[in-house]
Each structure stands twice: as C-alpha cells, then as structure tokens.
Amino acid sequence: MSVDQVNQRKAVDAYVKKHLLPADEGLENAYTNSTKKGLPMIAVSEIQGKFASMLTTIGSARNVLEIGTLGGYSSIWFAQAMKGRGKVTSIEVIPHHRDVAIENLRTAGVQVPEEVDVLLGAALNILPRLAAEIEKREREPFDFVFIDADWDNQWNYFDFGVKLSKGKGSVIYIDNAVRNMLESGIVGDAEREKDAIDLVANVGADDRVDAVVMQTVGSKSYDGFLLAIVK
Numbered sequence: 001m002s003v004d005q006v007n008q009r010k011a012v013d014a015y016v017k018k019h020l021l022p023a024d025e026g027l028e029n030a031y032t033n034s035t036k037k038g039l040p041m042i043a044v045s046e047i048q049g050k051f052a053s054m055l056t057t058i059g060s061a062r063n064v065l066e067i068g069t070l071g072g073y074s075s076i077w078f079a080q081a082m083k084g085r086g087k088v089t090s091i092e093v094i095p096h097h098r099d100v101a102i103e104n105l106r107t108a109g110v111q112v113p114e115e116v117d118v119l120l121g122a123a124l125n126i127l128p129r130l131a132a133e134i135e136k137r138e139r140e141p142f143d144f145v146f147i148d149a150d151w152d153n154q155w156n157y158f159d160f161g162v163k164l165s166k167g168k169g170s171v172i173y174i175d176n177a178v179r180n181m182l183e184s185g186i187v188g189d190a191e192r193e194k195d196a197i198d199l200v201a202n203v204g205a206d207d208r209v210d211a212v213v214m215q216t217v218g219s220k221s222y223d224g225f226l227l228a229i230v231k
C-alpha cells in the first residue's frame with residue numbers, strides 16, 4: 001500500500017458512509033449536541049460504531065456492557081442493534097457526560113434506562129457492584145463488553161469483562177489498543193512509560209480467552225482494537 005493510498009482514508013470513509021450508513025438524525029445529533037455541550041470529540045467514528053454494533057448482532061448479544069459512555073454515541077449504535085433483543089449498560093465517570101448522553105439517547109428514541117442504563121461512577125468502583133449483582137442472580141451476565149474509557153485501566157477492565165461475562169463465546173472489545181501500545185512505548189520508538197501495562201502480553205498469557213489485535217485506518221487516523229472471545 002502506498003502512502004498516497006493511505007491519504008485517501010477519509011475519502012474512503014466518506015464513500016462507505018454514503019452507501020452503507022444511511023443518515024440517522026439521532027446519531028448525528030449525538031455528535032453535534034455533544035460538541036455544543038463541550039464534550040471532547042473522542043467518540044468512535046460512524047463506521048467503527050456500526051462495525052462494533054454489528055458484532056453484537058453477529059453474536060446475538062443480549063447484554064452489552066460499555067465502559068466509557070461520553071455523549072452516548074456508541075451506546076446509540078449498540079441500542080439500535082440490540083433493539084428488541086437486549087440491553088446496554090454503560091458506565092461513565094463524569095456527571096456532565098452522563099447527562100448529555102441521556103439527553104442524546106432519548107433524542108435518538110432510545111429508552112433510558114430500559115434499553116440503555118447509564119451508571120455514574122468510576123468503572124473500577126461500579127464493576128465490583130455489577131459482579132456482586134450477577135453473583136446473586138439479580139443481573140444477567142454480559143455477552144459483549146466494549147471497553148472505551150481510560151487507557152491505563154484497559155487490563156483491569158478486560159479482567160473484569162471476562163469475570164462478568166456469560167462465559168464461552170462472550171466477546172471483549174478494547175478500543176484504542178494499538179495507539180495505547182505505541183504511545184506507552186510497549187511497541188515502537190516512544191520511551192516506555194514507567195508503569196506501562198502490556199495489555200496484549202497479559203491477554204496472550206490468559207487461558208480464559210482467545211484474542212487478536214486488528215490495526216485500523218480510517219477518518220480517525222491510525223489505531224486498532226483488541227478482540228477477545230471467552231473460551
């Protein structure tokens with residue numbers, strides 16, 4: 001692949017969007033209203049949102065756990081894919097993000113909390129509570145876990161994701177796994193951060209899962225995600 005071809009990534013995304021992602025007012029509003037309300041532009045791209053939501057359809061997921069709600073953009077994608085089949089539980093630490101997410105979800109016609117429940121708090125405080133509820137059978141385990149919050153905790157969230165999962169066949173998706181490994185110096189030229197956690201090595205040594213990392217290029221530049229299936 002030549003550099004010239006990589007430079008066409010935005011044009012390719014625009015072309016794909018035009019033909020495969022029909023305009024959706026609720027999703028578009030989630031982007032514009034989030035920006036208007038001062039949220040950072042760090043939601044997944046349209047194409048990545050569709051791709052991740054299609055994975056839940058392929059796996060007939062019934063309970064999606066999302067860590068990192070922001071303005072609810074990816075939550076809307078998941079809710080649309082799960083319509084009539086299941087529910088999304090999303091965790092967000094910043095109250096203003098949670099409030100904007102609920103507003104955006106409702107504008108998109110998603111019922112809150114019936115279709116998407118947004119839990120406010122630091123994920124590492126909330127996840128043990130979810131684990132206890134699953135243990136007591138007050139909550140169903142998750143069959144799809146989407147990790148898209150603070151990068152330093154990707155491994156902790158992954159570990160919880162496996163523990164909170166339904167078991168065999170459940171999927172864990174970690175966004176930004178490639179940028180994290182490059183920016184923390186685990187791979188490449190950047191100086192290695194003192195406390196860098198080698199997510200991929202940890203996952204590779206974890207007998208509970210089978211996993212792969214897929215590098216991606218698109219309108220949001222170069223990155224990649226880790227995808228794991230619980231054995």
Ligand SMILES: C[S@@+](CC[C@H](N)C(=O)[O-])C[C@H]1O[C@@H](n2cnc3c(N)ncnc32)[C@H](O)[C@@H]1O
Pocket residue numbers: 042043044067068069070071072073074075091092093094097121122123124148149150
């Ligand atoms: C990349 S954004 C999520 C984007 C969202 N998934 C989307 O694509 O529309 C990350 C979000 O995680 C939240 N976050 C960061 N650290 C967190 C933590 N410890 N617990 C819960 N949420 C956290 C941030 O406040 C931010 O809203």
